[in-house]
Amino acid sequence: MNFAVLQFPASNCDQDALHVVQNVLGHTGRLVWHKENSLAGMDAVIIPGGFSYGDYLRTGAIARFSPIMQAVREFAAKGGPVLGICNGFQILCEAGLLPGALVRNRSLQFRCEHIFLKTVARQSPFTGKIEEGKILRVPIAHGEGCYFADEATLAQLEKEDRILWQYCDAGGQLTEAANPNGSLRNIAGICNEARNVAGLMPHPERASEAILGSADGRLIFEGLASWLQGRMAQAA
Amino acid sequence: MSDPAITPELVNKHNLTPEEFDKIKGILGREPNYTELGIFSVMWSEHCSYKNTRPLLKTFPVKSPRILVGAGEENAGIVDIGDGLAIAFKIESHNHPSAVEPFQGAATGVGGIIRDIFTMGARPVCVLNSLRFGPIEGNGNAANNRRLFGGVVSGIAHYGNCFGIPTIAGEVYFDPSYEGNPLVNAFCLGVLRHEQIARGAARGEGNPVFYVGPATGRDGLAGAAFASKDLTEESAGQQRGAVQVGDPFMEKLVCEACLELLATDAVAGIQDMGAAGLTCSTCETAARAGTGIEIELSLVPQRAAGMTPYEIMLSESQERMLIIVRSGREDEVKRIFDKWDLPWARIGQVTDTGRMVVKHHGGVVADIPAKKLADEAPVYHRAASEPAYLKAVREFSLAPVPVSSDPAADLKHLIAWPGLASKNWVYRQFDHMVRDGSVVCPGSDAAVIRIKADSLPIGAAAASAVADKYIALTVDCNAAYVYLDPYEGAKIAVAEAARNLACAGAVPLGATDNLNFANPHNPELFWQLQESVRGLAEACRFFNAPVTGGNCSLYNQSPNGPIDPTPTVALAGLIEKPEHITTQWFKDEGDAVILLGDAVDEQDPLRGLGGSAWLQCARGLKTGSPPRCDLEKERQLHNALRGFIECGLIKSAHDCSDGGLAAALAECCISQQIARDTPRLIGARVDLSFGLAAAGRLDALLFGEAQSRVIVSTAPKDIVKVVERAKILGLGAAHIGTVGGAELAIKAGDWEGKWALNELHDLWWNAIARAMGDHKTIETEKARNP
Amino acid sequence: MRRADMKAKIIVTPKKAVLDPQGKTVQNALEQMGYQGIGAVHVGKYLEIELPGADAEAWRKQIDDACHKILSNPVIEEYRFVIE
């Protein structure tokens, strides 16, 4: 598989995503500079974490206007999988490719710690390899990860089974204390209607090797890879 | 606007003595003009010239076969870590700016040290910090201390998180002596290949000099001079004029662009514009290369209208770099900096005159011999005399100190004492995992970071073939010890740092120190400095940790008095194999708890309670001679411990420091954090009766801070191996208990203390959040109004 | 340096539905400091854009467009501005 990892000014988890794709999972990938405008030859797109444009104005607000984002829209429109991690999630929301917005953490403080994730929707290119009931342990690192959307949107997300991950405790319960930022319905990640564009605040690329304390995040990338294989098999 | 006339008052205002002024006239062969006076005043400030400390710094051990760039040569030292890889690291202070504006002061401190590292051609891969504030509990001054503490922490978070570098370790202490004069020391470590080392030298006559980064404003005018004065309302007031504001976004772009440019070898020399900005970077690069440099100020990008040459030369606007480019290669600078949308300007060239010539619209506004300006600052051998307070300190005895009536309660107070309590309120605000290298995160004795191919600057030859490396890092200084015995206290700062490395399984590679002291003109305060350096130098030599660089911050005193002398020491160590990486918390039920080292130091009349946390926290006394450190014994302990770890005998290792055995044992039981709100608590049952006689009193046994002690846990089958081998190595070793259960139980003679782990954990984990006004309520509130 | 003849003054505030923890924190802080009796506090953004020329009308369209596209996020924010 060939992964594009977008690189905006002050993206800073771009290398990490590339590391996991290439060195941990053995796929090919390359950093795609935000001023480029083609994703030709790419099987999947990862919009990595970081502080694109310093998070100035609003997180992701300026990055969404970079030339590469037009290519991302087209790539997504053709059904290509796009995964936004942390700042990447924020950019996707700002770009309107995902509903809702990410606002300031309730604590008003940046939070970096491991959290537990319950996988809700298992029908998606990103959750296929996570078996029923498995609780993922993955780090977060953000100051603006509080997911907000109006009632109608939330209802629709639930109805269409588009909530991919929710913050939970070690036992899988969706408690207040397990919610690190005040996200509505403990939402940590969602996908679009077509299910090929997803975003999440936690960092699976930081939890893909045992030596870093957890390899749970790998399941998300592996799920994506095998989904792509299936897709190609069909195409062939 | 015309320059003011050079009067004695003006010279004095610039912090220059009449003798220094005469020396300047000697160098120039005439009176300096206003701009030149400003240039000399910053370059000859303590911060840039080390005029009061250079003789002391010369006594540090600075050599080892691993040293590639030594202390004083460049912006940071560089140490070989094998396989053609090297690390560059350095610590710097930003104390006074943080007192004036905690958020921006701390943020720009982080920015400054990161620039010092990528200036060397290294990719910055992690930062640490060492912080000191007044007490944060209660009312009155505490409110302001909390403001400073909170501001500094969010400033560090703001800069480091946005830049995308893990803040992977640090230390925080609270003491009244830092009220109004907090300490903010920032450390950065970078990685590079030997052949990638860049030099801060203006080499090659005719080579163009480029300015890259944001435009120059009136920010932090003469900050270096400000840092070289006592902190008074007036000096702070001046500084408020234009506080430096950090832009981590800009720094990230400047860093990436510089590393990309360095990979083209179009660069002849490079230096950041830190303290004393354009002034320091131009004259230092020329001095290092033995060349001259000529710049035209009208070409310097400017943010404010009508800036004078004086202001442009002394501005400390952040995120700027000076780059000397090989002539003919100018286009590569343009190409790369345009790609990153960064401002750049060609402002001058290298000459062979040995002079720093500054022009403004063609007219010469400064013409100074670069080497004399950079290297020939006056050097002072200050008078030193032992402080009077030490007499009482030495005479202090435990006799009048009531024995603890309730040690069980004392331990609870101790671990909830902000200085000892968990610092998660601080490090959970720092991204300590970005870059996928954080193997041991904040919360254990030493942090461990993995160096891999993408830790290197781009263009590293065969980067993919890089073998992973594991570097352990720690920064330490118990300033109460240093206050009570500067020599012994400084030794202990190094010994504790080295012990932390050993507990992680690492061998020291090198040290960097930040000498935070008060006014050197006061002989008693200078004596503290001199004795501390003696202790640091001796200990660094002993642990084979050459000093690769550091920083001096003097004049740390507010109107209410001097700070405790605080020589913070950061140590970097190498861990041979990933399987040797060791953490401090107990692992498995049934494991044996073993104390390496002697439970009690019988040579110490105060049995380790002098200057101890217990004496301060439970008795409100900061006095008594601190524990002594027998370096030979300490080294034996480290070697033995590393040996055991490398044989796979050790499951956990935790060094005993503040709070003594009892606090260390508690931390072994409660310090493993699985995830948010999810600690892993594991109890232990321990018997210390064997030490009671030697300790004389129970509180000394439990809370005494004798040095050279480590608590390890091993599988039951390995007990004998560890204890016997330790004895053979002439090292005290006692099997003191067993891991397991839901409580910590410590027995000593007929006394037994029991603590519920969840209670201990709550006290320890939440103490600082409570002192700061816990955010929990808001934190878990939904994103919508009820 | 371009001369600024007019200024667009833009105020961006969080929608009522979105809880504004900053406002809440400021309110608590104010009450703790003894500013008794104050009501709810709302915290938003203020932007000032220097504009050349004299044709306020022409700019009004552009600024409104910019507010809508980038300077505010309609999902969570409302904006208003004046040009003077």
Added chain:
Amino acid sequence: MRRADMKAKIIVTPKKAVLDPQGKTVQNALEQMGYQGIGAVHVGKYLEIELPGADAEAWRKQIDDACHKILSNPVIEEYRFVIE
């Protein structure tokens, strides 16, 4: 719920002499998006405080005091406000 009879409307902006990275970044973004000709951009804070009663004068002192003490950071920011 206390009734809000008046409101203090407070604008906090970075001092002119102080670097405003956010403003500069927004300005660049707007220019790149084709809003040609705009001048400098400054980004600050906007606060609205609901005030009970009718005595604007009494509040004016308190708000000014609060702006100075906690609502703005006098080291790098300046503020202005109206009560209406």
